[in-house]
Amino acid sequence: MMKYKKPSRNFITYAGVILVFLLCELALSGAVPFFKMTRSLKGQLVPICVYIVMAVSLNLTVGISGELSLGHAGFMSVGAFSGILVSQYLLFAFPDANLEVLRLILALVAGGLFAGIAGVLIGIPVLRLRGDYLAIVTLAFGEIIRNLINCIYFSVDGRDLNFAFLNPNLPGKLLINGPMGATGIKKLATFEVGFLLVMFTLIVVLNLINSRSGRAIMAIRDNRIAAESVGINVTKYRMLAFVISAALAGMAGALYGLNFSQIQAVKFKFDTSILVLVFVVLGGIGNIRGSVIAATVLTVLPEMLRQFGDYRMLIYAIVLILVMLASNNPMIKSMLSSIIDVFKRNPDKEGKDA
Amino acid sequence: MIQFLSYLLNGISLGSVYAIIALGYSMVYGIAKMLNFAHGDVIMIGAYISFCAIQYWNLPPAIAIVLAILVCTVLGIVIERLAYKPLRQATSLSVLITAIGVSWLLQNIALLIWGANPKSYQSLVGFGSLTLFDGQLHITSETFITIAANIVIMIALTLFTGKTKMGKAMRAVSEDKGAAELMGINVNATISMTFAIGSGLAAIAGVLLCSAYPVLMPTTGSMPGIKAFTAAVFGGIGSIPGALIGGILLGLIEIMGKAYVSTELGDALVFAVLIIVLLVKPTGLLGKKIHEKV
Numbered sequence A: 001m002m003k004y005k006k007p008s009r010n011f012i013t014y015a016g017v018i019l020v021f022l023l024c025e026l027a028l029s030g031a032v033p034f035f036k037m038t039r040s041l042k043g044q045l046v047p048i049c050v051y052i053v054m055a056v057s058l059n060l061t062v063g064i065s066g067e068l069s070l071g072h073a074g075f076m077s078v079g080a081f082s083g084i085l086v087s088q089y090l091l092f093a094f095p096d097a098n099l100e101v102l103r104l105i106l107a108l109v110a111g112g113l114f115a116g117i118a119g120v121l122i123g124i125p126v127l128r129l130r131g132d133y134l135a136i137v138t139l140a141f142g143e144i145i146r147n148l149i150n151c152i153y154f155s156v157d158g159r160d161l162n163f164a165f166l167n168p169n170l171p172g173k174l175l176i177n178g179p180m181g182a183t184g185i186k187k188l189a190t191f192e193v194g195f196l197l198v199m200f201t202l203i204v205v206l207n208l209i210n211s212r213s214g215r216a217i218m219a220i221r222d223n224r225i226a227a228e229s230v231g232i233n234v235t236k237y238r239m240l241a242f243v244i245s246a247a248l249a250g251m252a253g254a255l256y257g258l259n260f261s262q263i264q265a266v267k268f269k270f271d272t273s274i275l276v277l278v279f280v281v282l283g284g285i286g287n288i289r290g291s292v293i294a295a296t297v298l299t300v301l302p303e304m305l306r307q308f309g310d311y312r313m314l315i316y317a318i319v320l321i322l323v324m325l326a327s328n329n330p331m332i333k334s335m336l337s338s339i340i341d342v343f344k345r346n347p348d349k350e351g352k353d354a
Numbered sequence B: 001m002i003q004f005l006s007y008l009l010n011g012i013s014l015g016s017v018y019a020i021i022a023l024g025y026s027m028v029y030g031i032a033k034m035l036n037f038a039h040g041d042v043i044m045i046g047a048y049i050s051f052c053a054i055q056y057w058n059l060p061p062a063i064a065i066v067l068a069i070l071v072c073t074v075l076g077i078v079i080e081r082l083a084y085k086p087l088r089q090a091t092s093l094s095v096l097i098t099a100i101g102v103s104w105l106l107q108n109i110a111l112l113i114w115g116a117n118p119k120s121y122q123s124l125v126g127f128g129s130l131t132l133f134d135g136q137l138h139i140t141s142e143t144f145i146t147i148a149a150n151i152v153i154m155i156a157l158t159l160f161t162g163k164t165k166m167g168k169a170m171r172a173v174s175e176d177k178g179a180a181e182l183m184g185i186n187v188n189a190t191i192s193m194t195f196a197i198g199s200g201l202a203a204i205a206g207v208l209l210c211s212a213y214p215v216l217m218p219t220t221g222s223m224p225g226i227k228a229f230t231a232a233v234f235g236g237i238g239s240i241p242g243a244l245i246g247g248i249l250l251g252l253i254e255i256m257g258k259a260y261v262s263t264e265l266g267d268a269l270v271f272a273v274l275i276i277v278l279l280v281k282p283t284g285l286l287g288k289k290i291h292e293k294v
Helices: A007-029 A039-064 A072-093 A100-126 A131-149 A191-209 A212-222 A224-229 A234-257 A270-283 A288-327 A330-345 A347-353 B002-032 B039-055 B061-087 B092-114 B141-163 B165-175 B177-182 B187-212 B222-235 B240-261 B266-280
Strands: A152-157 A160-165 A173-177 B129-132 B137-140
Touching (some): A039 A212, A072 A131, A100 A131, A191 A212, A288 A330, B002 B187, B002 B222, B039 B187, B061 B092, B137 B141, B141 B165
Antiparallel strands (some): A152 A173
């Protein structure tokens, strides 16, 4: 299904991301005339980075490991709330120390760690199933996580961290307030950090794909029984892909949470998982570079369509359906592949076909 | 005890709605092997049509229901023709994304026509309520009619798939599309028919759901849609009695969980039970066992 990619091809992906980042920085600085960013686009920069990380990590599960997951936003919410908790706790417990960088790093690490733990716990039952049943169970876990987060309360009192389930009467200042979510978050996320997280994700995922483990994961995707018969530990490698994907989603979630002054668990419902899945499918299943491009374009697109007002999401939905119909139309498909062949013969233009 | 009885009836009633929706999911999955995520939104459209028929066009409830069924049936056929039929040969993931696109499309059309503000739905099947045990137990007519409708639909569908030519064709197509085609069955017509029946049922479910829980919004259908999908998987997707059992159990767990455990955790409980069932029986309660050949 997917071509084996030489590491040198990954270089194009890295270079492209760095180039776009530098262009954005240039536009943000406002040094160049006629090349400035609108305010709404500026506000989208961190979410774009978050969705790129989400799409790339989901592509690891759906494309590389071949398991349809409909609950990716669940890991994002675990990461978001654990990241916010760590960051806000440090803020209130050590108000005098100036710990911005440390808080951000710890928040991202905590987000990745807790989402990774959730990935292990969920992976154990989920990976026993297959196909659509696996998909529905990931959906179920996503909804359970959202429901549970609506029931937890954390407060900070001096340097004490208090936790309660279904009971909002805690001493001190509430950090996470059940259905009200986290409020009064001190924003830490910046576009630069988002860019670094995207690069980190790409390095992790692309190196994993090109490693021995990655080949094992893809072998299991293509034929589980054949892979098992040549001595690949199926459970171990499926779990590896699932947990790494969950941990990366958790880090993206932590960054997302720290980009807003308040956030509720509703933000991470089923629709968000689906949105990320749309990025992955439109970008090309198993194609990491495609995920990056699709996540960027499809996050910016609704902003671009803002002039259409109420018709914005309607147009978005119609575009989505038409793209799916067109990309599966045999005539258009053969036309596209012949165009790609033309580019392939000319190695200078190789990067433009993706 | 009487309180328990009342929860029991409410649970069965809610479960009946889930069962009717789950049937649509299950039949479409059985035949087209696709997860039709737009099904929940057909419910919402059905509810809006009946709402308009009563509120704006002053039609009697019976005609409003028939109108909703007709509109949804046509809608189901049109969606299948335009969006799903060109994707018969495509991967299941492409079809899934297209279904999601259709779901967003329907929600946004509803948003443009009827606005984002919730409408309060006037019950179409409310005739008062039955009071038993010296006023301790109220049973509304909605509860009775929902359960009755569910029973009638289940019997009718079982007879339809078992006895009629079209029903047998449906079972044949879901068993083996290629072989069915060779036997002279019109596969496209059969699939259209399945979508028509599923969407018609969705309209009925929409009317019943909104009569019992009278808040109507463009997103009204999505959560019941997901839960009914869960119910279909729970009972074994592709099976009619499975949808019935799955739906009713799900409704009971939800109502009992909300009443006795915690209101916030009702939904989490539903999904937790689903996961446990799938771990013990990976293809659902009444699902067919899949044999793996090497």
